[in-house]
Amino acid sequence: MITVLFILLFALLFLSSPVFISLSLSALLAFVLYTDMPLTVVAQRMFGGIDKFALMSIPFFILGANVMKVGGIARRILNWAYTLVGGLKGGLALTTEVACMFFGAVSGSSPATVVAIGGLMYPALKEKQYGGGFSVGLITASGSVALLIPPSISAIIYGAVTGVSVGALFMAGLGAGILYGIVYLLYCYWYARKAGVPVDKKASYAEKWRATKEASWALGIPAIIMGGIYLGIFTPTEASGIAAVYAIFVSMFIYKEMDLKSLFKTCIISAEATAQVMILLAAASVFGWILTVGQVPQSLAQFIIDSNFGPVAFLMMINIILVIAGMFIDGSSAIIIIAPLVYPIAMQLGINPVHLGVIMVANAAIGMFTPPFGLNLFVAQPATGESMVNIIKGVMPFVLISLVALLLITYLPDVSLIIPRMVYGPTV
Template sequence: MTFFLIIALFVLLLVSVPIFAAVSLATAAAMLLFTDTNPLIMVQRLFGGIDRFTLMSMPFFILAANAMDVGGLSSRILRWARALVGHISGGVAMTTHVASMFFGSLSGSSPATVIAIGKIMYPELLRQGYAKHFASGLITSTGSISLIIPPSLTLIIYATVTNTSVGALFMAGLTAGIVFGCIGLFYIWIYAKMNNLPRQEKATRAELWTSTKTASWALMVPLIILGGIYLGVFTATEAAGVSAVYAIVVGMFVYKEIDLKKLYQLCLSSAITSAQVMILVAAASMFGWLLTVGQVPQSLAHFLTENFTTEWTFLLFLNILLLIVGMFMEGTSAIVILAPLLYPTAVQMGIDPVHLGVLIITNMAIGMYTPPFGLNIFVANSITKMKLVESVPGLTRFLVVSLVALLIITYIPQISTLLPDIVYGS
């Protein structure tokens, strides 16, 4: 049964059947052909997969992200980032990187970050003397950090699939995302020094204050979410609702870039995105249940623990596997398929579930700009007008930097677990 299930799934994926349909059809066929399970169980598992309290936060975070995106956030974040780091060596590139980190944490979308920041900063990078392949690699790679820094949909999906605390994952994603981003900034500084690239004039205190004040409404969103959870004011689900209301109020009455028509459109877009993710989670729940019935996680755990006897070798294997998967599969889809399989083994090996979640999502973030099928590559190429072959040299340098960051996050688990341990005492 298991062999048929896996082969059927990959065949359907190869012929471009949508992910949720491929997972559902393969699971239903395996159940009907190889088990005597009542077909009604399939329906129960589909609805049971989305009948979870954790998932209530997802539509609100999607709504908040869309509201901040439509509300003219990118220009204000860029102005603030330029005032903050523009005067350092590699200031324009650092501005791009810092703005992408903050915008990604608010939008929650890697492609949206590439478009919002890249279309403004790519021409500026070229004007400042940055090589075309470097500029292309920068805007392609920096947007992926939105998968790691909360509020991240991929973190919520992992929490749902593995029953891990969303609040703990958000805290872990914040510290891991900062480490990931700072390593990128350090590389940009070295590159700028080696190539004697110009820096911008240092912003005056008045300019820094004005740009910070203008962007402060946007910058408050992650503080509200994480601060509220950290202080115990509200749960992650309640934080999602608060952030959505806050984002809409700011967009309509502070930035004044959301009118009633745009509000209707962003609500509609958020509902469609939520439905797309929910149906994928429902299909994955049925898929995971059948794998459990077939003893697949147990068999995989037995195989891995026999062949990878130490934690560091298992983590190395895990990263290699996930990097390969990330080249061909979008992050959410990979998580709903792989997380239920890897989770039992990782726990048996003594790996913290929160740390595991950060590792999986960091690998998926790198996969967003890994050739040949990284989605960010095609989004960025619509801005740069470069062919895939032309963009590879620039991507390679940032992939190497990201792999260094991945190894640090992998083998220093305290980066992921420190804040959750302090707050939850785990």
């Protein structure tokens, strides 16, 4: 049954079927051919896959990200970041990465970050002599940090399929996301020195104060999300709703760049994006259940134990599998499929489940812009106007830089675990 299941899955993916159809149809056919249970079980499993409290936060975070993009919040974050680092060597590239980190902290969406920041920064990067390849690569890759910096939809999905605390995952993602961003910042600085990019004038203290004041309402969103969770005021799910309402209030009544008509359009777009995520989760739930019935997790765990893989080799194997998977399917899909298989094995090897989640999310982040099918590649095309060939050439150095960051996140677990251990205790 399992052999037929995977043959059907890869055949459908090869035929360019949507991922949710590939997962659900292959599982359905294997179910019909090899079991005598009623088909209603499939519907029950699909519903059960999305009937989880943690998943309620996804539509709110998606709505919040779209509101920020339309309501002027992204632009103010960008201006604020430029006053901080724009006067350094490679200042505009550093601004792009810093802005992506902060926008990721208020959106949780990598494609939304590329659209919001890329459309504004790409022409400026080319004008400042950074080169088209570097500029489009930076725009396409920098948005990936949004998957690590909380709130992260990928972290929510990992928590939903494994039962790990989403709050702890958010805390761990903060440390890992900062490390990931620092690696990018160092590369941007090195590139600017090598390419001889001219240095812009440093912003005055008055300009920094003015930009900070204008962006203060926007910067309040990550403070609300992380501060509320850190202090135990509300759960990550409740934080998502509060953040969305806050973003709408700021966009409509403080910045006044959003009216009811644009809010309605934003809600429609957000509902469509939410439906895409939820149907993917439902389909993956059925697929995962078929794997469990076929004893795949148990057999894989026994194979790894019999092979005497240690934690170091096991984590490297997971990274290799996920990097390859990220070339062909989106990171959330990869987490949904692979996490239930590797999670029990990791527990037997003594690997921290929160750290494992951060590693998987980091891989998902890299997969967002890894050729040939990384979603950010296709999002960056209309945002920059570049051809797909130029975009792929531009991102390749950033793929290598990201792999360096991934290895640091994988083998320096304290970077991820220091904050959740401060909040939840040493048992995390």
